[in-house]
Amino acid sequence: MRSELIVVVTIAAALLFPHSLFAHHSSAAYDTGKRVILKGTVKEWVYSNPHCFLILEVKGEGGELVVWTNETQAPSVIFPVGYRRDTFKFGQQVTVTVEPFKNGQPFGRILGAVFPDGKVLGPAVGPPPTAAAAPQP
Numbered sequence: 649m650r651s652e653l654i655v656v657v658t659i660a661a662a663l664l665f666p667h668s669l670f671a672h673h674s675s676a677a678y679d680t681g682k683r684v685i686l687k688g689t690v691k692e693w694v695y696s697n698p699h700c701f702l703i704l705e706v707k708g709e710g711g712e713l714v715v716w717t718n719e720t721q722a723p724s725v726i727f728p729v730g731y732r733r734d735t736f737k738f739g740q741q742v743t744v745t746v747e748p749f750k751n752g753q754p755f756g757r758i759l760g761a762v763f764p765d766g767k768v769l770g771p772a773v774g775p776p777p778t779a780a781a782a783p784q785p
Contacts, residue, residue: 678747678757686716686756687743693736697722700772702736702744702758716754718746720772730769735761 688706700720708714720726723733736742741764746756758772 675747675757677749677751679750680747682748683759684746684748684756685743686718686746687741688716690736690738690740690742691715692738695723695731695733695735700726700731704742704744706754714754716746716756718744718756718758720758726772729771731772735769 686704686706688704690702691705692701692703694701694703700723702718702720704716704718706714706716720731723731743762744756745759745761747759749755760771761769
């Protein structure tokens with residue numbers, strides 16, 4: 649009887665867990681068809697699990713300073729495309745392209761970054777594309 653209860657509880661937990669996992673990784677908050685280019689000053693670069701964050705100070709349309717929080721995936725996901733613990737430094741100027749939040753808040757998902765020296769980094773939202781497609785028969 650006890651082992652049957654453990655099996656039932658385990659199955660119930662397994663059925664419930666994936667739903668919360670998918671909700672956490674949803675892109676529903678982002679305006680995935682829109683791109684915003686932000687030219688700003690690095691305030692902070694948080695390189696840690698489960699997501700990295702780039703905090704930028706950007707001049708708004710009216711000249712006011714707007715603090716943008718920009719998200720990436722975990723270090724293990726963005727490392728292969730060139731993002732490192734020391735990629736962004738406090739006070740550094742950088743231009744990033746982001747998908748913004750749909751609600752207009754200054755929050756985005758990084759699609760690319762360009763540094764004053766011309767260095768370019770690609771999307772920080774997933775693993776890099778494979779080098780070549782599998783051969784077709």
